[in-house]
Amino acid sequence: MHKFGFIGLGIMGSAMAKNLLKAGCQVTVWNRSPEKTEDLVALGATRAETPAAVAASCPITFAMLADPAAAEEVCFGRHGILEGIGDGRGYVDMSTVDPATSQKIGFAVVAKGGRFLEAPVSGSKKPAEDGTLIILAAGDRTLYDEALPGLEAMGKKILHLGDVGKGAEMKIVVNMVMGGMMAAFCEGLALGGKAGLATADILDVIAAGAIASPMFALKGGLIAQGIFTPAFPLKHMQKDLRLAIGLGDRLGQPLAAAAATNELFKGGRAAGYGDEDFSALYKLID
Template identity: 65%
Template sequence: MATYGFLGLGIMGNAMAANLIRAGFDVTVWNRTASRCAPLVALGAKQAATPREVAASCDITFAILSDPAAARETCFGADGVLEGIGDGRGYIDMSTVDDQTARDIGAAITAKGGRFLEAPVSGTKKPAEDGTLIILAGGERSLFDDALPAFEKLGKKNLYLGELGQGARMKLVVNMIMGGMLAAFSEGLALGLKSDLDGAQILDVIEAGAMACPMFKGKGPMLLGENYTTSFPLKHMQKDLRLAIALSEELGQSLHAASASNELFKRASIAGYGDEDIAAVYRVIK
């Protein structure tokens, strides 16, 4: 039976690693703040001291980290994944990063004799807990096939998108659309409430029509109640919007709406709401 590593135990990684452990997989975990490993060790995981130790001892190592800088540090840093990978062992980075970061990590892993797959996920805390994420993979096809038993415990849809970088690009497109939708939704709700419309009725009208979607259904009550319990940190959405805009500059594609949305999320992050849920963008809109 394959052995699995898991690096990064934040909101997403903790839930995802727990699903693998509960499914009976042999899992070794690591996190920069080592104390976060304790609940998973209690579930049956092993704990490693460094990413190098995980990559050297596991057939397939997963990582889900906060941003490109963290992804690069975990791979290239002292005692990083690159120092432990080799002999055909797999490294699957599920972080949301730019396509260049994915390619740089992939090239280095391959050069050391490992196999690499980017596999960012679409979904937030609840889908991570429920194992209903959408996995967007690019890179080594054999590693995608070998990882399917684990992917099936993590996601409801596992897509192989082709060459390395396509997973990162798909994730940025999806999150860019999500950020724009949430900004427009927040502005509409703010305008409606200032027009003395009933907030619950606004949500009912949206839910009954063509704009009905799970995000509006989930975030609407959060906005009305101003409850911003974090399932997707606002600072990470702003990072994803920034990366999407950088991609647009590289490809020569104008992004008027996304650029405006980025400024709203940037303003909310500067105002101190970065660690709250993405719904907290409403704070600076209302």
């Protein structure tokens, strides 16, 4: 039986940890808000008191945290991962962070005698629940091979992209594109509505053509009903756009469309929609 730790039980992490349990794995969990561990414990998980305790007791620990600041706090903070890692145990950070943060965490883990893999995911709440995430791993290849049974319980497509940083870069690129798609989609629905076109007809035409996508099909119907329950919170999309623009700055790559999209999502946060789904951008535009 495989034994894994799991740190971070938000919208994504709780679903991912449940899939590890469903796959028959032993799972030790920790979350900053302890009450979020209760569902997992009821399903058979063991609760640890600190991230260090998770890392010390499990051959491989996964983490799914909100942003670079949270990822650094869990690693470097008091009773953090670095206090428990060592003896070749593995740390797999599945959070979406910038490449520099991922490399900083990876270097520190290795310096303590552990092994490190970054493995950000493409997909939101439903794929996390269904175990159909796309997992973008990079780093220690032996750890990748050993973590694969756990990764396969959480994802449908798992890639190893090379050295630490490449997984983070891939995730940032993918989410930058997704944010731009959502912004254009919301503007199209709003413009069509002002012109007197039925939303159902707009969605029907989009679905029949070259720009059809699962995201438009899923989010279009929810937007039409005014449902913005968070599968991927708007504040997290804005964070990912900010990371993309930062990557563009470092590489000298102009990102005019992404910069404009980032300003739209910043407006969504300012309007109070940060904790709603990223499709709540429509409320700002309409």
